[in-house]
Amino acid sequence: MCVLIASGCATTSARREVPPVPDVAALDAEAARAMAATGAKGLAIAVIDDGRVVATRAYGARDAKGEPLRTDTVMYGASITKTVFAYLVMQLADEKRIDLDTSIARYLDKPLPDYADEDRYSTWSHLSGDERWRAITPRVLLTHSAGFANFGFLEPDEKLRIHFAPGSRYAYSGDGIILMQFVLERGLGLDVGAELQQRVFDRFGMRTTSMMWRPDFAQNLADGWKADGSVEPHDERGRVRAAGSMDTTLDDLSRFAAALVRGEGLSPETFARMTSPQLPITTRSQFPTLQDELPPESRRKDLAAGLGVVVFDGPQGRGFFKSGHNDSTANNLVCLPRGRRCVLILSNDVRAEAAFPHLVRFVLGEAGVPWDWEYGDLALWDGR
Secondary structure, three states: OEEEEOOEEEEHHHOOOOOOOOOHHHHHHHHHHHHHHHOOOEEEEEEEEOOEEEEEEEEEEOOOOOOEOOOOOEEEOOOHHHHHHHHHHHHHHHOOOOOOOOOHHHHOOOOHHHOOOOOOOOOHHHHOOOHHHHHOOHHHHHOOOOOOOOOHHHOOOOOOOOOOOOOOOOOOOHHHHHHHHHHHHHHOOOOHHHHHHHHHHHOOOOOOOEOOOOHHHHHHEOOEEOOOOOEEOOOOOOOOOOOOOOEEOHHHHHHHHHHHHHOOOOOHHHHHHHOOOOEEOOOOOOOOOOOOOOOHHHOOOOEEEOOOOEEEEEOOEEEEEEEEEEOOEEEEEEEEOOOOEEEEEEEOEHHHHHHHHHHHHHHHOOOOOOHHHHHOOOOOOOOO
């Protein structure tokens, strides 16, 4: 039997058997080793098997006072927010309310650069005179190929610009996701925060998740630790930002991960499209975002952009993943549709990130996640 993969075709006999997930005691012991090795103060892990959450565990502290981190502690979703948002966009595509390959110009009532700049979005006015914005589609935005820097304010002159033909290559961009939010809100008249609340958070019982700060979060809230060991307080985000404003808990986000790997809420065709290769990834690492492409002979054939996720092929078949990161947050979600298995890791200490590849292998076995591309030159803990 032939199985289609990103790099061609393989026989099922060449695939490794799906290994069993570890029991809770083994997971606890390995998490303790990871925290000791990295110095991380807080770590939370969820395991999904056959599309069901089978374990949620939290370790260490949620703040400098030493209060315990729990599986229901409010933590940053960071850029895993982008995957949750992409799920919403794919639902709208299923409903024929948006077409993935139609120019965003069709949905807007005036040219994108003519909209006034607003703090909640980006500076679309900076694109004035560059008609390439009309080549941007929802698929281009969800595959991070609009040609933007991560954020326009990171440009030397702090001006958003298009660096290459939209759709021609991958370059991670939060502003690209913000543009997709803008299209839904200004073009379709939707409230993205309300849509996510109804379609995702309410649907999957994510009672302690929101795209904006809620006062009730303060009673069980995670602050964060930076690489230098200093503490960063959890801020109160007052705007819906599809690129990363979601507050959530391990319990809540694991419910979404389980639903996603089951394909719940999407047609089979749309789920397959979201989690299959859409655009080759041609750089050595994910960051910096606008680095030169590798020569064709050096590019990975097992790595591509999906829609709101990154897709890879490995010894257990195709998988997809998404990470999240800021100065004091490290998150990662890895899912393997074969066996409908995932591991979700949330940490309120960025130093834990170095242990993520080992912890994912410990839970899922060797899956072929492209850690060197994801984390670049970060010194990773090998489990010894």
